[in-house]
Amino acid sequence: MAVDIRDPKTFQGPDAPSDDDLATCVHCGLCLNACPTFRVTGLETESPRGRIYLMTQWQRGELPYSEDLARHIDLCLGCRTCEAVCPSGVPYGRIIEHGRAELERIRRPNPKSMVVKQALRQLLGHPRRLRLAGGVTRLAQRLRLTGIVGPGRQLPSLAKAWRPPPGNVAPAIGERRYRVAFLNGCVMPIFYPHAHDASVRLLQLAGCEVWFPPGQRCCGALHAHNGDLEGARELRGHNAAAFGLESFDYLVVNSAGCGSHLKDFYANLGARVRDLSEFLLEAGLPPPEQPVNVRVTYQDACHLAHAQRIRKQPRELLQALPGIELVEMENPDICCGSAGIYNAVQPEMSQRILAEKLDDLLSRNPQVVVTGNPGCQMQIEAGLRERGRGDVRVQHLAELLVAAYPKVS
Amino acid sequence: MALPAAVLHDLERIVGKGQVIADPLDLRIFERDASITGALPDAIVLPATHDEAQQVVKLAARHGLPVVPRGAGTGLSGGAVTLHGGIALQLSRMRRVIKIDPEEKTALVQPGVVNSDLQHAASHHGLFYAPDPSSQKACTIGGNVAENSGGPHCLYYGVTTNHVLGVRAIFADGSSAWLGGDSLHQPGYDLLGVLVGSEGTLAVITEVKLRLVSIPEHIVTLMAAFPTIETASHAVSDVIGHGIVPAALEMMDQVTIGAVEAHYKAGYPTEAGAVLLVEMDGLRESCTELTGTVRSLLEQNEATGLREAADAAERELLWAGRKGAIGALGRIRPNYYLHDGVVPRSRLPGVLRSVSEIGEHYQLPVANVFHAGDGNLHPNILFDLRDKGVLEQVEEAGEEMLRAVVEAGGTLSGEHGIGIEKNSFMPWIYSPDDLAAMRQVKEVFDSAGLLNPGKIFPDPDREPRLLARAGLCAEARWW
């Protein structure tokens, strides 16, 4: 069978999933059809129940570590759809992140995993380096060089990177009702600067003074997602200090993956973290000033719908726009296959999942696809381009909302 | 037993690369369904079409290999467990709703279609598929047909067999036929009736024609809390005794309510001894009138906190809680074992008392959640497999509970099937002649005994006890 069998009792690193977490799974199977990898393969081995069973056997010394075992864990998107539907309360997100950490500990380092880990650590953690990389990519795109290399096709065409305003504060428009901190993030400023501009404007319109803590770094979500719990811990310590410098009411995040990570992992900040949509609906926006006449469909980002259970808020905000027509997909809350860097490390499965998403999406004939996470946006944009449907725009929720307020945009 | 490379190769030629799985690690992941039993298959084969499935069955017949159809593996009686090894024929790739005919109110589907996906597709036409097992978000139509599954709404609408118009079947020798047709009434032998509920032992089903019904004009969902499970049982008897057949009539006890509320936050009263969910549907006027009668009957039986779902979202939430109940019990103990015996409704309170006494005797928590309207019990014995020796206790307790059911004039299973969990109890309710008659049917369809062997019939050569029987448990492994 599989190669590379090692001591079966290896499942014991400091970050290994706990037996109690694993034991919460009663093997009922109610999560199967919710899992994107099960839906496309039909295989128990690519289902949440199968993966939990596998890790349980591994943990209890019944199954030895093998490359094959690792493959099933690698193929998990970490989308946590299973967790949201599991009646038994299986903490799948925690289980898989710890399972990955355990894999990373045991597995012989291979070139791919090394590249991923280093890329995450060296690039994402450092805003300046990332901006530089973005600048290089932008140049390459201008010179039309990116089409040549595979992954380059995934990337959206880049505008000038977003930067926080001078003084790191943006004033409220009208009466100041809140002071919120803003997560600059690592991917958003480079790939989707307009979404950041729009988000900040909406916050200002909602009566917020927005503070951009200087010295903040990547939140560590992608590190944790890929089993680098140590890298994530380091960033956490750093950010806890950066956000601790001044006082604020809420920490607003406009990227689903980051919001979910902050809520789950940041002990002192977590309770004050709000997704942009969650916050805007609660705080209230001024009445829209002009209609937004488009037909849109909304793609639930996994880390909003499943990890944070936020589904209604973005839809309610959209529906409050005059002129908008919101058409729902058959399965709006199924992953698009982006899942952090999954699309880069598991391209085949990612493409299969994306294909189903695009079929569903295009059958609704939307002009705009709205989502709340940069990874999803990138994945769907790339998919639409490949299908020759670049005419369908993909936008962050904030970009569409802000279109109703022309005076400020 | 590993299959010869040549056989694997031939299988792969039929279904394509990547659709035959024989890696021992992968096979381990397929060893179980949602019951507590398990056994290793020799290969998993995933056909994409009827023709592929047929060729696989033919090939298996040639080599004398057992074939066990598998849907989603949510079965609760070990039906999809490959007790004698062989091929697990995984039908999840055949998941297409082929056609919905809104005029005729029928659906033609592949067997791997998930029950709730069909519901979704039908809803676009103002229709629904009535049998709604609590596992509907995952279980397949093929599995539903094979187990003749029920669900909360089967009290009024009838179980799966009342909704299957026809099936395309592959028999053990690889031959194939369409049984049934466009209406529930077919001349000649009712072979379709024989296949529905045959637990994968008579044929592999590759297409199903189903009856759909119109979504009713009006639906009222009532939740009522009772001080005890006994008062709730009396309320059930009273409602039915008045000649009222609600669309659904479900009960949950206090243990279940607590677990469910923790996940679904559906607003179940956690302090109540029992909760009933009652649903009425039909034309608005008659529905409203019926609701009035039911309300007063419930109140006469000490119901408190009667709540009517205000809208579809609230109704859905109330049902989500009920349907996720068994899974939610994982919050109390990581493993469950449940039987689904049926008792005459009048005997409900007495049998429930016995069930609770048995639980106390073995010091095992028991949660009751069930189709009260049909007298279809689901006592869930909760345990943690990591406790040494607990499995024996659980099995004994389960057997005693089932005996109490049979002694009260009841039967072994309402909807989960016999599988390998209850086959050794079959002689409790059937005479040797009855069983011989059933065996003859099996012989006609499958003389070589290759389709899902070891199920339904008691096997005198094997230990009657589950623990000793399923290969997995014999090793007393963790799982």
Ligand SMILES: Cc1cc2nc3c(=O)[nH]c(=O)nc-3n(C[C@H](O)[C@H](O)[C@H](O)COP(=O)(O)OP(=O)(O)OC[C@H]3O[C@@H](n4cnc5c(N)ncnc54)[C@H](O)[C@@H]3O)c2cc1C
């Ligand atoms: C939480 C939970 C709640 C449940 N609630 C209910 C309920 O309310 N009502 C109810 O009736 N059941 C219920 N069940 C039991 C189970 O879901 C049903 O028996 C369901 O029909 C099984 O479907 P499946 O696709 O999972 O089949 P599997 O478990 O994969 O297989 C079940 C049996 O069907 C056979 N089979 C599967 N597909 C085919 C096919 N195409 N051709 C021939 N044979 C086939 C298999 O060989 C096996 O014997 C519940 C289970 C769980 C875990």
Ligand code: SF4
């Ligand atoms: S993860 Fe949850 S839903 Fe899935 S099999 Fe386990 S208990 Fe059931």
Ligand code: SF4
């Ligand atoms: S996290 Fe997503 S891909 Fe992974 S098992 Fe759960 S549902 Fe499947």
